[in-house]
């Protein structure tokens with residue numbers, strides 16, 4: 001018995017970083033709810049009737065003007081906002097080792113979204129390019145859900161959600177040309193999950209990311225997307241709804257970046 005205890009202590013000493021990173025304690029109440037919600041969403045994605053890709057593919061965007069030799073310039077160049085927010089976020093992260101799980105994934109996902117969305121909008125009539133657009137979005141979205149779980153449930157829940165939703169989102173984006181259902185579940189089910197998490201109290205030690213702020217910009221982006229032509233007409237052909245959608249979606253990262261602002265240095269003792 002003594003020997004067994006001694007051995008256990010030795011193992012703990014040998015693997016301190018591992019045991020600190022992964023705690024296998026029994027799930028807390030919120031973790032159980034989260035596991036239940038993820039299980040239901042997975043079942044819906046797998047078992048709900050298949051939706052043909054054409055149900056949600058917007059084959060035509062209203063603003064097709066060329067500028068500086070770039071076709072569809074408004075919808076292409078507005079993606080630079082994703083690059084700017086992603087790079088800004090990664091810079092902030094360097095000074096924040098306490099950042100919630102998923103923050104790095106969100107910012108890398110935004111940079112990938114810039115690349116994928118540029119590729120798509122240069123020639124939106126090529127439907128296979130839509131996959132490139134969605135792959136970046138899937139990574140960014142997984143990062144955001146990871147942050148939400150990390151802020152409201154637990155650090156390990158955040159880490160698990162980042163991995164699960166990245167895999168689910170990439171698979172859903174990949175099969176979306178044949179069956180859109182999993183992608184719709186990732187997008188809307190994921191947002192419903194984020195909304196549910198936003199309505200709960202932050203866990204002790206959370207960084208304090210305004211999840212409501214992120215969701216606000218996300219909903220705004222969806223409204224701009226729906227009003228592509230209406231906004232183009234209303235602004236006298238200055239800007240289209242889809243161009244504004246990219247800007248609003250990029251701004252969704254701002255509440256996260258704001259929470260990662262540099263902390264004031266401790267006053268030096270004199």
Ligand SMILES: [Zn+2]
Pocket residue numbers: 075117121242246
């Ligand atoms: Zn777009």
